[in-house]
Amino acid sequence: MNSDAAVSYTLGELAERLDARLIGDADLRVSGLSTLTDAGPGDLAFLANRAYLKYLAGTGAGAVLVHPAHGEACPCPRLELDNPYLGYAKLSHLFDPLNNRPRQAVHSTATVSPSAAVGERVEIGANCVIEAGVEIGDDCVIGPGCVIGADTVVGAGSRLHANVTVYHGVTIGKRAILHSGSVIGGDGFGFAHDGKQWEKIAQLGGVSLGDDVEVGSCSSIDRGALGDTLIGSGVKIDSQVQIAHNVQIGDHSALAGCVGIAGSTKVGRHCLLGGGVGLSGHLTLTDGVQVTGMSLVTNSILEPGVYSSGTGSMSNSQWRKNAVRFKQLDEIAKRLHRLERDMRDT
Structure with missing residues (x-):
């Protein structure tokens, strides 16, 4: 993803920005961010959720942002930091096309x-x-x-x-x-x-x-x-x-x-x-x-x-039954109160 972008950074530059531990070639350049499954050799991927750990070993990424606990399973150069998702968030701005295009001035029709x-x-x-x-x-x-x-x-x-x-x-x-x-x-x-x-x-x-x-x-x-x-x-x-x-x-x-x-x-x-x-x-x-x-x-x-408030989803037939019961709650509460009072009086 974004491998044809005009901007690129070395892993050394990115490690310095994130204060991350770099394992691998500091001169390796990446020109985009991507997921573990979609990344190519010019991309930096990230692992922020253990549910995606199964994709780490087979990733085609040039490098990966990863927690130190998962570093040994990474098959390519990596940037280790305690919060890979936060690291991804910070680096995303470097590859945002809106931040990498020339600024215009005041348009003639403004x-x-x-x-x-x-x-x-x-x-x-x-x-x-x-x-x-x-x-x-x-x-x-x-x-x-x-x-x-x-x-x-x-x-x-x-x-x-x-x-x-x-x-x-x-x-x-x-x-x-x-x-x-x-x-x-x-x-x-x-x-x-x-x-x-x-x-x-x-x-x-x-x-x-x-x-x-x-x-x-x-x-x-x-x-x-x-x-x-x-x-x-x-x-x-x-x-x-x-x-x-x-x-x-x-x-x-x-x-x-x-x-x-x-x-x-x-x-x-x-x-x-x-x-x-x-x-x-x-x-x-x-x-x-x-x-x-x-x-x-x-x-x-x-x-x-x-x-929280409200109820979770359920079948319509069950919801209709519960809606009827809900209308009856006040009367049920009054009956319960009367029963409790009668039991106390006996």
Whole structure:
């Protein structure tokens, strides 16, 4: 994989980057990353899961990232380190085509306000709109079709992929990655009812993203009603995630696809929300909480740990029977209470 890439590195260079132990020829060059089964002589493979240990002896890779415990089984040069998967993650950026292509300048079809401040080595793609008062830091890449609203700040080294929309008054930290279709700073879902119809509440706050935040494609982070919606540094947000107004998410938390968080809920640091998790509004999740996929959280969680709700899949016929029983639980509980009371009285 990627054996025809324009970039290549010696094993000695890679070992130095990872502070890994090198066993083999330090001058051997690799030009791509691949799996144990797909790798060729010009590739570096990795073994991060024992389930794939059976493929190590037969790999065609030029070299392998491997834990020291499995080094002796490796048939080729190797880089030994305690966390091969982390090593793979770090090296992946060296072979990413996005990082190895020449930077462009401001495309002729881009519209950039005269009052916008654009840093050094910034790429702005075709048909972008950069409104008044925007500040874009050094080394940013703004992909084709992006819109950045007035008075927004984009930190140095950030990348907005094609067709990202950032509303006015948003602050984005350094080295952010916003994927296509994401919307940052749209109106929160705020309405008051007069008995007949809905009256819209103007959303006067903004959105603040910390450093090293990544937002997946087609995800939305709504602006605050008054204060800002706050996303901490190092937060990773998957695709198709909805974050409502005035939500706060602590540093280094991660949200998998289709998570929905209602307004004014606070999620702590280093929390993990599985796919399809829903959080009701005005809740607090303390630091270190993990909520498994498809769970609904309706009360605050004040102790770290793993939490789940819902039921696993089963046959439809069994589910229908259980659904009937679920409707009967309240009556069963009342009957049980009466029986316990009667037994105490006898």
